[in-house]
Amino acid sequence: MFCLDTYLRESEDYEIHMTRSGFKDCARFIEENAPEVVHVKPGEKIVGARIIGIPPVPIGINEEKGTIMLPYTKPCYGTATVEVPVPPEERENIRVVGID
Amino acid sequence: MKKAIILLGCPESPSQTPLTIYSAHKLTEMGYEVTVASTPSAKKLVEVADPVEYYVQNKIDIESCLDNLEEGEFDLLLGFVAKDAAVSYFVTFYHILSTKSLALVFHRDPEKLENFENSVRENTNADIVSARAYHNPTPLRVRLDRALDKIDKEGDS
Numbered sequence: 566m567f568c569l570d571t572y573l574r575e576s577e578d579y580e581i582h583m584t585r586s587g588f589k590d591c592a593r594f595i596e597e598n599a600p601e602v603v604h605v606k607p608g609e610k611i612v613g614a615r616i617i618g619i620p621p622v623p624i625g626i627n628e629e630k631g632t633i634m635l636p637y638t639k640p641c642y643g644t645a646t647v648e649v650p651v652p653p654e655e656r657e658n659i660r661v662v663g664i665d
Numbered sequence: 666m667k668k669a670i671i672l673l674g675c676p677e678s679p680s681q682t683p684l685t686i687y688s689a690h691k692l693t694e695m696g697y698e699v700t701v702a703s704t705p706s707a708k709k710l711v712e713v714a715d716p717v718e719y720y721v722q723n724k725i726d727i728e729s730c731l732d733n734l735e736e737g738e739f740d741l742l743l744g745f746v747a748k749d750a751a752v753s754y755f756v757t758f759y760h761i762l763s764t765k766s767l768a769l770v771f772h773r774d775p776e777k778l779e780n781f782e783n784s785v786r787e788n789t790n791a792d793i794v795s796a797r798a799y800h801n802p803t804p805l806r807v808r809l810d811r812a813l814d815k816i817d818k819e820g821d822s
Binding site: 636639641643 | 673674675676677704706707727728731732734748749750751752753754756757758760761784788
């Protein structure tokens, strides 16, 4: 199973669009820049990690690039917006738990 | 036995560790089994402040706690909110647990304090204790006492 934390530790082909930001700024960036946006509840498991944030939490999906864009929060470092390539089934899993 | 979880934020606010020990003591007196969820650095501060685990016996890493957290696992969530990330963590724990919750919101900057307080209020039904505080834990401690008394009385009724 795809695990976001492991992926970010062990891979280099992800993009960090924003870092050490507030959650609202990261959420706005995803809303404005992702071709498709799915909203999920905070605490939902997305690519093996519990999503942290203020509801509804936006997850961006880019089918063309095969990536998702999501807010990634750590207690001391604030929220980052990361874009990672994920398998097609993980993108579909996100749509399934969407609350839109 | 009732179970309470104390959710710690980034440990750079001096008030957080003493108020963690204080809250754990108060909640234990109220009959709760207390667990403190925190980052490793916040945990170290609690460990040094309470070396024989007189006040805090159960400590858990915030990430693994979040991964395995289930609705109703705790009867009370008490969270320290002094940063934007802490708002996100508190709101997330609140929505997973769906339980009685109390946010301790504090910051030295009044604008940030209001912003954090509004975010918690708009996204949860948690009780909120808020004070402009940094080094001095007293303003928060006084308000915390009042909020815990209220929770205690609700539990009795």
